[in-house]
Amino acid sequence: MMSAMKTLFALFFFTILFTVSNAIPVSLEQRDVYVPPITCPTAYTVWNKGEVHNVTWDVSDPPAQITNKIGRIQLREGGLTTPLILADGFDILLGRIEVTVPWVITANDYQLVLFGDSGNFSPEFTINGSPL
Template sequence: MQLTSLFATIALSFVSVVSSAAVVPRAANDVFVPQITSPTADTVWTMGKTETVTWDTSNAPVNISNGASVYLEGYGRIAEGFDLRSGSVDVKVPFLPDGVVDSTKLYKIILFGDSGNESPDFKIIFDPSSEKE
C-alpha cells in the first residue's frame, strides 16, 4: 500500500512538472518568412559562378530558432549555417547533373529558417569558360 502511494505521489509530481513546462510560451515573433529579393524573374545565373541570394530583413525577429539554408530546386542544398538576419549569402551555382542545359527550364531558390520561402522562377545557363574557375 505504501509503495502504491509513493508511486502515485511521484507520478503526480512528474505530471505537474511536465504540465508546467508545456505552458511556457515560445519567444514572440521567432518565425521569420523573409521575402527573397534576389534572384528575381529576370535573373540569369551561370553554372560555376558565385551569385548572391538576398532577402528582406526589415521585420526580422530578435530570436530565430532554426539554422538557415538555401536550396536550389531540383538540385539540393547550396548554402547553410548563415544568419538569416544578414540579408544575403553567396552561393556557388552548381554544375547541374549530366551537364545537360535546358534553356527553357526554370529554377527556384528556397530559403529555409523557421519557415521556407521561394524565389520567383529564374534561369541558369552554362558557359564553357566558367568550368575553369
C-alpha cells in the same frame, strides 16, 4: 503485501505528480517567425553552372525577436526541395550571401529556399547546366 501496495501507490502518486508538474506551461520570451522575401534571383534570372552569384533578401523590417537567425539556402526543382545546400550557417540578417551555381540539367523551374525561421521560395528561374 500491504507494504508493497503502499510502495506501489506512492510510486504511482509521484509519477502522476511529476507528469502534471512538467505539463505546466512555462512563460517564454515571445519570438516572431521571420520570413524575409527573396529579392534575387528573380523570374528573369539566368545562371550558368559554376558561376558565383549573390542571393539577396529583404531585411528591412525584422522583428525584435527572431526564432532562428541561422540561415540556409537549398535548391528547389520542380516543386521539391532538393538536399543540395548552397549556403549554410550564416546570419539571416545579412541580407546577402554568395553561392556557387551547381551542376544541373538545364531547366527553368529552379527556385531557392531560404531557411531560417521558415522556408520561403524565390521565383522560378533558369539554370543553364548540361543537356541530357
